[in-house]
Structure formats: C-alpha cells, structure tokens
Amino acid sequence: MNLDLALxxxxxxxxxxxxxxxxxxLSAGPVSVAAHRxxxxxxxxxxxxxxxxxxxxxxxxxxxxxxxxxxxxxxLCVAGGFCIAVLNATRQPTLEEGKRADYFLFLGxxxxxxxxxxxxxxxxxxxxxxxxxxxxxxVLIPLRGRxxxxxxxxxxxxxxxxxATAISLYGLxxxxxxxxxxxxxxxxxxxxxxxxxxMAVVGLSLFLCGMFYKLALFPFHFWCPDVxxxxxxxxxxxxxxxxxxxxxxxxxxxxxxxxxxxxxTTAIAWLGVISxxxxxxxxxxxxxxxxxxxxxxxxxxxxxxxxxxxxxxxGLAAAAFYALVxxxxxxxxxxxxxxxxxxGRNLVLSDLNGLHRRSPVLAFxxxxxAFALVGxxxxxxxxxxxxLITAAWNHGYNWLVIALALNSAIAIYYYLxxxxxxxxxxxxxxxxxxxxxxxxxLGGAVALAAATLVLGIVPAxxxxxxxxxxxxxxx
Amino acid sequence: xxxxxxxxxxxxFLVIVVGCFMAVGSASLVRxxxxxxxxxxxxxxxxxxxxxxFMAFMQxxxxxxxxxxxxxxxxxxxxxxxxxxxxxxxxxxRVFKGVLAAMLPGALLAPILLLHPTASHLLPPDVxxxxxxxxLMEDYxxxxxxxxxxxxxxxxxxxxxVWERRDK
Numbered sequence: 001m002n003l004d005l006a007l008x009x010x011x012x013x014x015x016x017x018x019x020x021x022x023x024x025x026l027s028a029g030p031v032s033v034a035a036h037r038x039x040x041x042x043x044x045x046x047x048x049x050x051x052x053x054x055x056x057x058x059x060x061x062x063x064x065x066x067x068x069x070x071x072x073x074x075x076l077c078v079a080g081g082f083c084i085a086v087l088n089a090t091r092q093p094t095l096e097e098g099k100r101a102d103y104f105l106f107l108g109x110x111x112x113x114x115x116x117x118x119x120x121x122x123x124x125x126x127x128x129x130x131x132x133x134x135x136x137x138x139v140l141i142p143l144r145g146r147x148x149x150x151x152x153x154x155x156x157x158x159x160x161x162x163x164a165t166a167i168s169l170y171g172l173x174x175x176x177x178x179x180x181x182x183x184x185x186x187x188x189x190x191x192x193x194x195x196x197x198x199m200a201v202v203g204l205s206l207f208l209c210g211m212f213y214k215l216a217l218f219p220f221h222f223w224c225p226d227v228x229x230x231x232x233x234x235x236x237x238x239x240x241x242x243x244x245x246x247x248x249x250x251x252x253x254x255x256x257x258x259x260x261x262x263x264x265t266t267a268i269a270w271l272g273v274i275s276x277x278x279x280x281x282x283x284x285x286x287x288x289x290x291x292x293x294x295x296x297x298x299x300x301x302x303x304x305x306x307x308x309x310x311x312x313x314x315g316l317a318a319a320a321f322y323a324l325v326x327x328x329x330x331x332x333x334x335x336x337x338x339x340x341x342x343x344g345r346n347l348v349l350s351d352l353n354g355l356h357r358r359s360p361v362l363a364f365x366x367x368x369x370a371f372a373l374v375g376x377x378x379x380x381x382x383x384x385x386x387x388l389i390t391a392a393w394n395h396g397y398n399w400l401v402i403a404l405a406l407n408s409a410i411a412i413y414y415y416l417x418x419x420x421x422x423x424x425x426x427x428x429x430x431x432x433x434x435x436x437x438x439x440x441x442l443g444g445a446v447a448l449a450a451a452t453l454v455l456g457i458v459p460a461x462x463x464x465x466x467x468x469x470x471x472x473x474x475x
Numbered sequence: 476x477x478x479x480x481x482x483x484x485x486x487x488f489l490v491i492v493v494g495c496f497m498a499v500g501s502a503s504l505v506r507x508x509x510x511x512x513x514x515x516x517x518x519x520x521x522x523x524x525x526x527x528x529f530m531a532f533m534q535x536x537x538x539x540x541x542x543x544x545x546x547x548x549x550x551x552x553x554x555x556x557x558x559x560x561x562x563x564x565x566x567x568x569r570v571f572k573g574v575l576a577a578m579l580p581g582a583l584l585a586p587i588l589l590l591h592p593t594a595s596h597l598l599p600p601d602v603x604x605x606x607x608x609x610x611l612m613e614d615y616x617x618x619x620x621x622x623x624x625x626x627x628x629x630x631x632x633x634x635x636x637v638w639e640r641r642d643k
Binding site: 061062064065099102105106109116122124125127128129131132135136138139142143177178197198199202 | 584587588590591593613614615616617618621622624625628629631632635636
C-alpha cells in the first residue's frame with residue numbers, strides 16, 4: 001500500500017481541525033477557548049497548508065486517490081472558502097449557545113469531504129466523499145434557532161437529497177455492470193456513445209443526476225431557493241458556495257469521459273441552457289434576497305456547463321476558475337446579507353433601501369458583488385465569463401455560448417436591483433436594527449470586495465494554475 | 476435460465492412486490508415494517524440466484540436482523556400514534572399519482588434494457604470470499620474506510636438534532 005502523508009498535508013490539517021472540534025463538542029471544559037474564537041485561525045492554518053501542498057502530485061491508496069494540480073487547486077479553494085464561511089458564521093445570531101462547537105464540527109467535516117472529493121479518482125470513493133459532505137449539511141440546515149422555515153428547509157434538503165443520491169447510486173450500479181470498473185482512468189478509455197454501450201450511458205446519466213442536484217442544475221434545482229430561504233444566512237452562505245465547488249470538480253474529472261459530441265454531453269449542454277434561462281427568469285420575480293440568490297445560483301450552474309462541455313483544457317480551466325469566482329462573489333453577497341440582517345432575519349429587497357446611508361461600505365461591497373454576478377468589468381465575474389466564452393467558442397456548442405450572453409443580459413435587471421435598492425430608494429427602515437458597522441464586518445466586506453476586483457483585474461496567475469490543472473487531466 | 480431458476484425468480488419477485496405494497500400501504504407501522512422485512516428477504520433470495528450466498532446472508536443478518544429490529548425498537552420507544560395524519564387512507568388521486576411516479580423509472584428504463592441487453596454470463600460465476608475481502612482491503616480500502624466516517628457523522632448529526640428536540 002502506498003500512503004505518503006506528505007502528499008496529504010491539507011487533508012490532514014483539516015482532519016486535525018475536525019478532531020479538535022469533535023473533542024471540544026463533547027467536553028466543554030471551563031478553560032477551553034470557545035470554538036468561534038480559535039477556529040478562524042485554525043482555518044487560516046489549513047489554508048496555509050493547502051497553499052503549501054499546491055504542487056503535490058501522486059497517486060495513493062491503489063490509485064483510488066489522485067493528488068494532482070486539479071485536486072490541489074480545488075483544495076485551496078475549499079480551504080479558503082471554509083475560512084471565510086467560518087469567519088462569517090462566528091457571529092451567528094440564530095445559533096443556540098452551546099451548539100457552536102457542533103456547528104463548526106459539521107461545517108469542518110463537510111469541507112473535509114469536499115477536499116477528499118477533489119482527489120477521488122474512483123466513483124465509489126467519489127460518491128462517498130460527496131455523501132460525507134452532504135450528510136453534514138443535512139444537520140446544519142435545521143439548526144436555525146427554532147423556526148419552521150429552518151425545519152422545512154432541512155426536511156426538504158434531506159428527502160430530495162436522499163432521492164437524488166439513491167438515483168446516483170443506482171446509476172453507479174449500471175456503470176459497474178456495463179463497464180466492469182469504477183476507476184475514472186479506466187472508464188475514460190471506454191466508448192461512451194449510445195450505440196456502443198447504452199446501459200453505461202444510462203448509468204452515467206443517472207449518476208450525474210446526483211452531481212447536478214448538488215450543483216442545482218435544472219431539473220434538480222427545486223430545493224435551492226427553499227433551502228437558502230430556510231437556512232440561516234450564515235449556513236446559506238456555506239451551502240450556496242462550497243458544495244458547488246465539489247460538484248464542479250467531479251464534473252471536471254468526469255470530463256475525461258464526456259467528450260464533445262456524445263449524446264450525454266449534448267444533454268448536459270441543453271440542461272445548462274434551460275438552467276440559466278429558467279434560473280434567471282425566476283430570479284426576476286423574487287423579493288427575498290436569499291431566494292433571489294438561490295435562483296441566481298441555478299443560473300450560474302448553467303454557466304459552468306459551458307466550460308465543461310467544450311472538452312478542452314481551457315474549457316475545464318474556465319469552468320474551474322468560474323467556480324472559484326462564483327464562490328468569492330457569493331461569499332461577498334452573503335457576507336453583506338448576514339451583516340445587514342444582524343438579528344438573523346431573512347432580508348427582503350426593500351430592507352436594503354437606503355443602505356448607502358446607513359453603511360456606505362457594505363452598500364459598496366454589495367454593489368461590487370452585484371456587478372460581479374452580472375459579469376461587468378473590472379470584476380472577477382467578467383473575467384470568468386470571458387474565459388468561459390472564449391474557451392467554448394468553436395467547439396461545437398456555439399448556441400450554448402450565445403445563450404450565456406443573452407442570459408447575462410436578463411440577469412442585469414435583478415442583480416442591479418440590489419444596487420438600486422441600496423443606493424437610490426429612500427430609506428424607510430428606521431425601525432429595523434442597524435447593520436453591523438464593526439471593524440470585523442467592514443473589514444471582511446472590503447477584503448472580499450477587493451478579492452473580487454483583484455481576480456477581475458489580474459486573473460492570470462490563478463487562471464494559469466487552472467489551465468495547468470486542466471492540461472494535467474488530458475495527460 | 477432453467478425452469479427452477481425461473482420459478483425461484485418469480486417467487487422472490489412476488490415476495491418483493493407484495494412486501495413493497497405492504498410497506499407503503501398499511502396503516503399500522505408495525506405491519507409496514509413486516510412488509511419491509513419481506514422485501515429485504517426477497518432481495519436476499521435474488522442474491523442467492525446470482526450465486527452470491529455471502530451477500531444474501533449479510534443482507535439477512537444486517538438488514539433484517541439488525542436494522543429492522545432497530546426500527547422496531549425505535550417505534551416502540553417513540554410510541555407512534557396509530558391515528559396521526561399519516562394513518563388516514565390517502566385519497567384515490569394521490570394513490571394514483573404515487574403509483575404512476577413509482578412506475579415511471581421502471582417504464583423508462585425497462586425498454587432500454589430490453590432493447591439493448593448487456594453481454595452477460597449465462598451462469599453467475601463463483602466469486603470466492605477471499606477475493607471479495609482482498610478487493611475491499613486493497614482497491615476499495617478508501618471507500619471502505621470512508622463509509623465508517625459517513626456513519627459516524629450521521630450518528631453524531633442525529634444526536635445533535637434529537638437533543639434539540641428533547642429540551643423543547
């Protein structure tokens with residue numbers, strides 16, 4: 001057996017963090033430091049470990065676990081995202097006292113599962129790593145105080161999630177029966193056209209259903225707005241961002257199987273188009289900010305497919321880069337949402353009225369987030385979409401690229417209505433609690449807004465990393 | 476397949492289907508659980524037909540012997556109400572829709588499988604137990620270990636959520 005711990009530094013660091021949280025959740029001694037005080041530093045250490053492990057490369061555990069440029073890139077994204085999500089959740093008003101250590105424990109396990117997912121090179125491992133990260137979320141969502149919405153969101157997420165994973169597992173059995181292996185490297189050498197192996201194609205389609213559920217791609221998007229609305233703002237910030245990274249990394253890995261022109265690839269492209277159109281049209285009618293962001297993430301799932309179906313290293317790199325940009329943009333928007341709703345309520349659009357007067361910094365950060373989600377320069381959203389479009393153009397799915405451009409136009413209306421409410425509507429919210437104006441709140445908002453702008457102005461270093469990761473996949 | 480095999484297949488199939496309808500349709504939770512036990516036993520029979528006796532015994536040992544008994548205990552301790560909302564018979568349209576939804580995957584998949592049968596063995600091959608164990612401990616050791624983590628997390632999660640309910 002080959003198990004080189006030096007290759008597993010980020011995972012080990014995360015596991016250590018989880019182990020400490022586990023002990024702390026069991027025995028809240030009088031001298032221990034509260035979890036939300038030390039954890040941001042711990043998460044920062046994990047991020048440092050992920051940076052240190054960025055160039056690791058190797059195959060572990062009988063080739064079921066692959067450490068390569070792609071996995072390390074995503075592990076860094078997960079670690080960084082986890083760090084921000086933890087910071088965001090340190091002041092969670094709707095979480096009961098005494099449950100903080102447990103809350104962070106499950107958040108950590110979920111991120112750990114996503115790290116394992118990034119390295120899985122075998123379908124059963126991949127499925128289990130995904131389950132590990134979802135099981136933790138099943139627990140986190142109903143933890144919002146004692147509200148009905150929280151319970152409703154939790155039940156919906158568990159039931160739909162269980163059905164989606166059951167379908168996924170059933171599909172896995174078809175793949176096993178038809179191709180007699182679950183190793184992606186071996187599967188990539190097989191013929192995946194309908195004419196050659198219909199059963200395998202059916203199996204893979206069913207297997208992908210589970211991934212699409214996590215990604216909230218049409219027609220598996222229905223849970224998304226309800227769950228975001230029901231979960232607390234901080235939990236929604238996590239659920240909306242990092243699991244999407246996991247789904248994208250799986251799809252990027254499976255891109256070795258999904259050549260352009262195959263029936264299944266075309267089906268994914270169609271789902272992408274429907275997803276972006278449907279998500280954007282539904283988002284137009286929303287009043288609740290989190291519901292709107294939910295439908296927006298359905299649309300963004302559609303955008304990511306543009307890079308996936310192109311079948312080139314640049315396309316996969318663009319998808320990976322866009323996933324990272326999506327995470328940063330959404331963490332920024334949710335950060336502002338969580339800081340404006342200091343009492344943990346759900347924000348409606350009119351709650352944002354006059355935000356520029358009450359908190360100019362948060363209003364500006366929200367503006368940057370909204371511009372990035374639309375995809376306007378100089379934000380990261382623009383560069384992400386540009387990479388997607390240039391990578392996918394002339395690889396057989398030009399209609400998909402056109403659909404992306406049209407959809408970005410539809411999306412302008414509702415994203416900019418966030419800015420319109422924050423800047424131009426008169427302030428009538430005197431009775432509502434004032435937004436959090438502490439250095440912590442403003443600093444986080446400024447840092448995330450800066451990250452969104454920097455990724456948009458100098459995307460090259462990260463994008464080149466992503467291209468290198470994509471190249472590695474094509475050998 | 477030979478005649479006895481077809482007869483056995485039909486028998487197990489009947490056990491599974493009747494068990495399923497009992498599990499979903501009966502008003503009493505205990506009866507529903509007996510239906511579930513019948514279904515699981517039928518599936519174990521199917522494993523025997525596939526020449527996988529070890530799988531069949533594990534299915535009976537774990538699912539019937541452990542999990543169903545555990546659910547019985549949970550029912551007993553929770554003292555589920557016999558006349559709760561769920562106990563009322565469902566209205567006919569809903570039953571119709573439910574049956575339709577349950578049939579849909581079969582209706583979609585069965586034609587594909589019938590039109591494009593996969594190359595298969597005429598007789599199920601014999602897989603020695605040692606091979607199975609070696610595979611689990613070598614090629615599939617990571618998933619094998621991950622399953623235990625998933626179980627740990629689901630247990631810890633259940634404890635966390637149930638604690639919340641108890642001090643209400």
